[in-house]
Amino acid sequence: MKKILIALVMLCLSGAALAAPSNYNMEPFRADLRDQESLQRGMAMFVNRCMGCHSMEYQRFARTGEDLGIPEELMEEYLILGNHGINDLMTISMDNDAAEGWFGKAPPDLTLTTRVHGSTWLYNYLRTFYRDDDAIFGVNNAVFVDVGMPHVLEDLQGIVVNTCSREELEERGGFTGTIDPLTGTRSGQCLQVQPGTGSMSPEEFHQAMYDLTNFMTYVGEPSRVQAERIGTFVLIFLAIFTFVAYLLKREYWRDIH
Template identity: 40%
Template sequence: MKKLIFVLAMLLPMGAIAAGGGAHLDKAEYDLTDKASLQNGAKLYMNYCLGCHQTQYQRYQRTFSDLGIPVELGQEYLQFTGEKPGEHIKNAMPAESAAKWFGAPPPDLTLVARVRGADWIYTYLRAFYVDESRPFGVNNEVFPEVGMPHVLQELQGVPRKTTEQTMVDGEMVERYVGIKADGSGELSAAEYDTAVLDLVNYLVYVGEPSRLESENIGRYVMLFLLVLLVLIYLLKKEYWRDVH
């Protein structure tokens, strides 16, 4: 019992971190077999995230190969500072300057999907809203007092918390209904959600590039073990046949 209590006590802080302080998380229905989604996610990451957030444990060449992107096209459209395909995906932002600008250096995103979870990232990127009291003019429902700007605002538009009037006990009250963009973005609400899902899909891939291969090998291993179990059972019956 003491061991069980200890394990639960260790897991509770991890759950709180993943959930972002108890916020409701929307389900991210990502698909690592969807190459088009992964390619769009890579494009969004390189254009909107890499300026601050590195994925320094992933190489460009591995990304191009896994996502079915020809190296020449990858270099032209996804590499902006002349790196070689074999180099890691880094940016040129000095850590000291980043700490001064944002309060802390922007974290590396190589393992963010494994640490935070896909649902957390998906909800977080759709939870920014205007808050003039913040340094960058925005806040976030999943990560309150966030220290980064809403880098995808040109795609989403200006997001604001919205309310509607509703009747409660014979009295009209304002009821919070969520965050809605003002329509000034390049994408519709549905298109923006899809774009965010593509970005999440890419970050899930980056966190474990060999995941599909590992799962495929795992299926063969399980099949082998099942066959081996049958053979062992038959061998056991044959071995003990004369004893019984």
């Protein structure tokens, strides 16, 4: 009994150690694991922009290339950085203790992020970094309050400012203006990108974050791509089989009727 109680307390504590909760009104995300181009772009973004700090240590380059339809030569030339080979796990060489010294918290492994937080959370997390003079790295995040990660994509997205107070951002879920009592639509957003400060337009940036989240969703459950493909064949097979079984049944019963 005591052990169970301790386990329960630990379970609650581990929950508390996750990202600080926020009321931010998240935009929904729907993964499309059949869109290989999106997954490929997402992987390129991950390797170039995230793997400096984050590993995906349960995922292999070879498997990823196979699932995403990327030829081995291209993988080796553009997507496998450092001394890794195609059959290696997607690890990085950053020392965890040193990283903890720099950031206060070592960047976690991201293989299972979409399983832990959900893809919608990740999609919104990536798009809601904003400038905050009171925060350690000068940036904060609307869905991960007091985040310890710098805004590594600011050159792409541009400078984002919070036009509301911090409380307002949290309480009103990022919306300013009014809420239409009939339709529930809200006008205005607290977070505003300063025009001309990023190399991507807002649409391009949203697409890039869609692709990155899509890729990370795939990594969270790599066999889902195959399962969906096989599932289609199974359904087609069942349809054909049902028809054949029906013909057989008619054949058997023909003389009886």
